[in-house]
Amino acid sequence: MSAQPARSQTGHASQDLGRVTGLISIGQVLARLSGDFPDLSNSKLRFLEEQGLVSPQRTRSGYRKFSGEDVERLRLILSLQRDHYLPLKVIRGYLSDMDNGITPVLPGGSTSMLQGARRLTRETLLSATGAPASLLTEAVSAGLIPAGESYAEDAATMLSTLVSLSQRGIEPRHLRGFHAQIEREVGLIERSVSSLAARPDAASRARAAEQAAEIGEGFDRVRAVLLRAALDRPRP
Incomplete structure (x- = not known):
């Protein structure tokens, strides 16, 4: 697979990535892939990025922008997970072989484990x-x-x-508050996009999904900045 598109070298160009190069947002990626992968979420896409399996570009304000190649790479990753139940470290090696021009082989040959199961x-x-x-x-x-x-x-x-x-x-018991916080954030997002989501046309619903994903990304950045600031505070 060819290398990822080069990152922009200027803030202005980075800000206009989507218009100039045809890159798409995380919400648009979800719209393209959710038909085949109904359990896909923006949090899972972000996790795959954090694991180094896909490398979308970033606008100056921090929003992810995906190329057509990124979308097909994600489709492959999700298919390997869904159809073969491969752990991420095996998928990472599979992708590495592809990137290096080596024909990859799935563990156990090409036989699928529970083919098509979701x-x-x-x-x-x-x-x-x-x-x-x-x-x-x-x-x-x-x-x-x-x-x-x-x-x-x-x-x-x-x-x-x-x-x-x-x-x-x-332990999981230490993370109980995360679930409640996420529910509050979802409530905020749903209220923010409710007018678009209520419209009958598909374009409006797609835009609502895109805006919801972008707001979720904004929440992630706020959370990350606050956490870093808290960790950096001098301790008595």
């Missing part, structure tokens, strides 16, 4: 994340993962993160 069983979820059953039970109890007999793909992302946090002494 939900994870409890056993598959635990196996894919390396989490103990007790951690999954605690995550469900804390409201971090919905209870059920099967799980959406985001549950694997959440549980993998909880495995890492638990190794540092942070």
Whole structure:
């Protein structure tokens, strides 16, 4: 796969990336991919970026902008997760081979594991994340993962993160407040885009989804700045 498009060298050019190069927003990416991947969310797209699997460009104000190549790369990543239940470290190696011109081979050859499945069983979820059953039970109890007999793909992302946090002494019960905070943020976002979302035409609904994703990104940046400032404060 060819290299990512070069980043702009000037603030003005960066601000106009979408108009000049045809790059699209995170909301537009969701609109393109959600038909094939209904569990996809802007938080999952951001997580895949944080893991270094895709590298969208940024405007001067910090908004992500995705190229057509980025979208197809995301489609491949999501397909490998959904159809083959590959962990991210295996997908990262697969993409690295592609980027280096090597024909990648899936573990076990080309045979799919549960071809086309979109939900994870409890056993598959635990196996894919390396989490103990007790951690999954605690995550469900804390409201971090919905209870059920099967799980959406985001549950694997959440549980993998909880495995890492638990190794540092942070348990699901410590994160109960996150769920309540997210619900408050969703309420703010829904109120902000309600007039657009209520319109009957598809273009307005797509714009509402795009604006919702952009507001979510704004919340993420506010949260990140506040957290960094708090961590940098001198301690007595």
